[in-house]
Amino acid sequence: MVLGALLAALVNLGGTGKYIHWGFIQISVANFIVIILMIVVFILAILLPFPKRKGDRQ
Amino acid sequence: MSIDTDIGAESGPGGPGPTTAESRQWTARVRHTAESAFPPDQLLPDRQPAYMASWIYVFGVLTVVSLAWVIITGCILAIMGPSWWHVSSTGHFVNSLHLWSVEFFFFFMVIHLWGKFFMAAWRGNRRLTWATGVIAFLVSVPAAFTGYISQQNFDSQWISTQAKDGINATGAGAVWNVLNFGQMLMWHIVLLPIGVIIIAGLHVLMVRRRGIVPPFAVGDAHSETPVAAPLEEPA
Numbered sequence: 001m002v003l004g005a006l007l008a009a010l011v012n013l014g015g016t017g018k019y020i021h022w023g024f025i026q027i028s029v030a031n032f033i034v035i036i037l038m039i040v041v042f043i044l045a046i047l048l049p050f051p052k053r054k055g056d057r058q
Numbered sequence: 059m060s061i062d063t064d065i066g067a068e069s070g071p072g073g074p075g076p077t078t079a080e081s082r083q084w085t086a087r088v089r090h091t092a093e094s095a096f097p098p099d100q101l102l103p104d105r106q107p108a109y110m111a112s113w114i115y116v117f118g119v120l121t122v123v124s125l126a127w128v129i130i131t132g133c134i135l136a137i138m139g140p141s142w143w144h145v146s147s148t149g150h151f152v153n154s155l156h157l158w159s160v161e162f163f164f165f166f167m168v169i170h171l172w173g174k175f176f177m178a179a180w181r182g183n184r185r186l187t188w189a190t191g192v193i194a195f196l197v198s199v200p201a202a203f204t205g206y207i208s209q210q211n212f213d214s215q216w217i218s219t220q221a222k223d224g225i226n227a228t229g230a231g232a233v234w235n236v237l238n239f240g241q242m243l244m245w246h247i248v249l250l251p252i253g254v255i256i257i258a259g260l261h262v263l264m265v266r267r268r269g270i271v272p273p274f275a276v277g278d279a280h281s282e283t284p285v286a287a288p289l290e291e292p293a
Contacts, residue, residue: 034161034165037165038165038168038169038172041165041169042114042169042172042173044113045112045113045114045116045117045169045173046112046113046114048113050111050112050113052111
């Protein structure tokens with residue numbers, strides 16, 4: 001309950017959408033954040049080592 | 059179909075191939091084709107190539123898991139109906155699960171797509187694997203969009219009136235009317251999910267048949283044959 005209230009206070013999804021305007025490009029902040037997150041996760045997936053179990057061959 | 063009274067003439071597992079009598083039956087032909095295309099140890103393997111031990115290889119299965127959650131939560135919503143998902147707190151929760159599993163489905167699928175694109179995952183006679191993946195993505199997009207206009211609230215009314223201009227501009231509005239709620243609901247809960255499930259299933263079968271694409275450093279970029287894995291690890 002407390003966590004839900006905290007998250008709701010951090011991100012208000014009930015208000016008017018916010019948009020980024022850059023020349024002819026217009027994108028919502030929410031979509032922009034998702035695209036940035038996808039790029040970050042993609043880079044991390046390539047760079048981070050995959051955990052190995054004990055006894056696995058190299 | 060014929061009735062064969064000569065039991066000795068039947069071919070069991072590991073036995074001889076189809077007899078002349080069997081080869082005339084479509085059931086036997088389908089069975090032998092399926093067995094040769096997908097041997098059990100290839101269909102459900104317990105070992106995978108060593109190069110698969112990378113985070114970039116997990117996004118395909120994460121996409122499948124997300125799709126499973128989409129289907130499970132969608133079935134619950136279909137059983138209970140809009141008066142439940144709009145009013146009850148449990149309905150809100152399942153409705154949100156449905157939305158967020160779709161968000162994660164596309165999130166993981168796009169990262170999977172990027173990874174496979176930069177690996178040139180169509181190498182080694184994997185063109186059908188790539189093609190079924192592309193089609194699965196293309197079918198998933200309208201499956202998700204018809205969900206937006208099936209919510210039965212002001213949001214869905216707004217989205218459908220905006221979407222009709224775009225659809226009409228393509229000429230498809232004559233047969234695909236986004237303002238027709240019944241038509242869009244049927245597309246969203248019947249036709250498009252069936253399409254996504256069939257294509258995604260074919261995609262997974264193709265992955266099982268051709269194997270996981272090796273990275274460039276391991277395999278030959280121009281090879282048309284699957285590359286043997288240098289080491290294997292338990293799946």
